[in-house]
Amino acid sequence: MDKLETMKAFLAVVQEGSFSKASEKLNLSPQLVSKYVSWLEEKLKTRLLNRTTRKVSVTEAGRAYFERCQQILIDLEETENSLSNLEQHVSGTLTVSAPMSFGTRHLARLLVDFQRTYPEVEIDLQLTDAKVDIVDQGIDVAIRIGHLKDSSLIAKKITPIRLSICASPDYLTQYGEPASPDELVEHSYLKYAYTEENFVFSQFDQHAAKLRLRHTITANNGDLLMNAAVHGGGIIIQPTFITGEAIAQGQLKRILTGYEPSPLNMYAVYAHRKFLASKVRSFVDFVVQYYGDIPYWDQY
Incomplete structure (x- = not known):
């Protein structure tokens, strides 16, 4: 059985949410689409989809396989297209x-x-x-x-x-440097508007603590928040592409380095x-x- 065709069938089922819609998209019979997916599951020795009479849902293994299959098919199509585009003018x-x-x-x-x-x-x-x-x-x-x-x-x-937790040396001198994420709730937090309220801090020993921080300034621009932190306004959690230079120049200090959020x-x-x-x-x-x-x- 053609593995690429079975992968395409599986992707279509996940994307469309049903075998019937996937079969319409691929112009194949629902029975053949189901056969393709069953063959994949048997080949991989794992269940990719949960099937009921009402709906089809993807398993955790199926989600991981979906992402890999999608990338493989994209790379294959792009390779084929790039060959046909070699002589095309880029403009x-x-x-x-x-x-x-x-x-x-x-x-x-x-x-x-x-x-x-x-x-x-x-x-x-x-x-x-x-x-x-x-x-x-x-x-x-x-x-x-x-x-x-x-x-x-x-x-x-x-x-x-990468994300860094930072504050200015002057702020830390005045208000103290937190030794654990729990202590952040006692500090002024400069919040990026498009960030979720709850942060998860991953400790090196895999322990995690969820916190709801008290924000004193909210803004939709990371540079403004970084500048506010440099001027002693509070603690920020910002990408290193924003904070890196200020950290290198000593304007900001990284804190809680063992608890930084996952990249x-x-x-x-x-x-x-x-x-x-x-x-x-x-x-x-x-x-x-x-x-x-x-x-x-x-x-x-």
Whole structure:
């Protein structure tokens, strides 16, 4: 049995939520789609889907396999498309959406280097920390940070994003340095507006504590919060691409280093379109290779 066809069938069932809808999407019979998925489960010796008379749900193993299958099929399609695009001219206007602080601090050099490689691509950069609908707003590629949930979009990992807990030396001298996350509730917290209220601090011994922090300032821009912390306004939890320079210069001090939140990831996100435009493919490939596993802002 063709493993690629079985993988496509499994992906369609997860995406559509039923065998009948998947069969319509693939133009196959429901019986054949079910046979493909059953063959996969037997081959892998694990259950991928929970089936009832009313609905189909994906198991934990199925979710992990779904993500890997999706990436394999994307990579295969992109490899085939890239071969057909080798002779195509990379040009046109590329619309990119990116977070405000990351864009202003770290995208300029990348964009200049990209245009040196592809001089006939004009870039329209739109900076916002709000999540935008890239299809409705005509965005070719979005740079996003966090945990992605929308499986209808393609996400290519760019680099890990570490988070640091920081305060100014003057603030810590005046109010004391917390020795554990529990003590953070006694401090002024400068909150990023798009962050969830509850943080999970992962200790080195795997112990975790959930806290609801008292925020004295809330803002939708990480640089403003970082500057407020430098001026003694309180404690921040911000990505190191924002805090790294201030930490290196002694304006901020990292605290609770054994409890820092787990790293996030940065992704290049784009709509899944067959025969992806050369300008989009070239930019995604470029940005994915640009920063590496340890980006320069974490090398202070």
